[in-house]
Amino acid sequence: MIIVVRWIKIITAVVLIGISFVCLILWNYTNSPIDFEYRELTVEIPRGSSFAQTADILSEAGMIRHKKKFYLLALVTDASKHIKAGEYVLRSSMTPMAVLEKLMRGKVKGYQVFIPEGFTLSQIASRLENQGLADRETFISLASDSRLLSSLGIEEESAEGYLFPDTHMLNKSMGEEGIIRFMVRQFRKVMTPDMLKRANELGLTEGEVVTLASIIEKEGGPLEERPMISAVFHNRLKRGMRLQSDPTVIYDIEDFDGNLRKADLQKETPYNTYRIDGLPPGPICNPGMEAIEAALYPESVDFLYFVSKNNGSHQFSSNLKDHNKAVLKYQIKRKK
Numbered sequence: 657m658i659i660v661v662r663w664i665k666i667i668t669a670v671v672l673i674g675i676s677f678v679c680l681i682l683w684n685y686t687n688s689p690i691d692f693e694y695r696e697l698t699v700e701i702p703r704g705s706s707f708a709q710t711a712d713i714l715s716e717a718g719m720i721r722h723k724k725k726f727y728l729l730a731l732v733t734d735a736s737k738h739i740k741a742g743e744y745v746l747r748s749s750m751t752p753m754a755v756l757e758k759l760m761r762g763k764v765k766g767y768q769v770f771i772p773e774g775f776t777l778s779q780i781a782s783r784l785e786n787q788g789l790a791d792r793e794t795f796i797s798l799a800s801d802s803r804l805l806s807s808l809g810i811e812e813e814s815a816e817g818y819l820f821p822d823t824h825m826l827n828k829s830m831g832e833e834g835i836i837r838f839m840v841r842q843f844r845k846v847m848t849p850d851m852l853k854r855a856n857e858l859g860l861t862e863g864e865v866v867t868l869a870s871i872i873e874k875e876g877g878p879l880e881e882r883p884m885i886s887a888v889f890h891n892r893l894k895r896g897m898r899l900q901s902d903p904t905v906i907y908d909i910e911d912f913d914g915n916l917r918k919a920d921l922q923k924e925t926p927y928n929t930y931r932i933d934g935l936p937p938g939p940i941c942n943p944g945m946e947a948i949e950a951a952l953y954p955e956s957v958d959f960l961y962f963v964s965k966n967n968g969s970h971q972f973s974s975n976l977k978d979h980n981k982a983v984l985k986y987q988i989k990r991k992k
Contacts, residue, residue: 669836690719690755691748698765700743700828707736707856710759719746719755726752735760742829771839773821773944774873776907780819780942784835788828795832804833808840810863817866817939818843846945854952858890863938865951870939873947874903877970884972888962890954897960899929907940963987 672743701710714720730736735756741763746755769787771780776913777799784790798804799815812817815836820843826835848863855865872885889899905920906912908927921928927936943951961979962970965986973979 665897678736689749689751690721693748695748696745698743698745701739701741701759702833703741703829705739705741708880710739714755717746719750720752730756731778740754740829742827762829764829766825766827767821769826770823771819771821771942773947774843775821776877776941777814777816777819784826784832789826789830790832790835795836798832799836802835808837809844810840811861812863812867812938814938817839817863817870817942819942820846821942821944823946843858846948851948851952852938858952864935865948866943867935869939869943869947869951871899871901871903871936872950873943874941875901876906877964879946881970882946883955884957884959885962886950886954887957888959888972891894891960893934895960897934898931898933899935901929904936905941907936926934 662664666951678822695718697717697719699713699719701713705713711720711723711726711730714726715723722728727736729752733753733756738760739756740759742762744758744763745765746758750758767787769783769789771783775783777796781790781795781799785792799819800813805812805815808815808818812818819839821837822842824839824842826838830838838860851865855862858865860868868886868889871889872882875885877885889901891897892899900928902916905923905925906916908923908925909920921930924931926932927935927940928964957972958974959972961973961976961981961982963973963979963986965971971982971986973982
């Protein structure tokens, strides 16, 4: 009996020593740099990757020295179930534990993407594709997906107008739908309850405000003129006059070459405000904050017309006679 007890103690001691030795090796591996020669590289973990696939990607990139130890570390820390997909910037000076923590926290590589005010859905999709963040056609298709639009509270047939222009920090793991959701969330932060209340006071829906703001945005001009441009459109809508806005016509022209022709103004299209009454069926671009505010707070003036002075500003008129004089002065005579 005494001999058995002694053997049990010996075996226990050996096991404990073995465990301690393994723990020491694992601790040393966990807290040692992957490589003492400094390197920085970008590694992408695709969505749906298993931990084994993730380990293979890291190994091929030289970010794992001992795969078995890495597996053991992931098992001990339960990291294998919590790796997040995405594009990561890793350094060879990092420890294996630091790599796992970064992958678990989803600290992916971010891209600053500038979306100017007045960009259309198509232009945004092209810019995102050029940045390697989205497929253009997939982005455009999803922006018209009824399921997605409904979940975002958008009643229009497209997310056009609701993709808020700004400098956004995006990443590849977001995907096309994630980016659309992110940009619409930014719009929701801007369109406050007070602004929606103001829209209701004007007898406009949120969609109508965004549509009007998009036209104001595309008409351009100095920021201080936008409330006056807004006033022209509000006054026309109240009087039952057509908006006659060139940018709405251009929106319906595929591959517009910069030359708006008389024939274009005469075409029967849903967005041609020379031919339709009221607002077009939806926004023609994604307006910024100033254009949205202008749509909600037009200047208290009786203007019904405006024409470009060809210097970035506009000449406003309250009647057709004065407007025709302005057109003659700033457009016709200039062309001659």
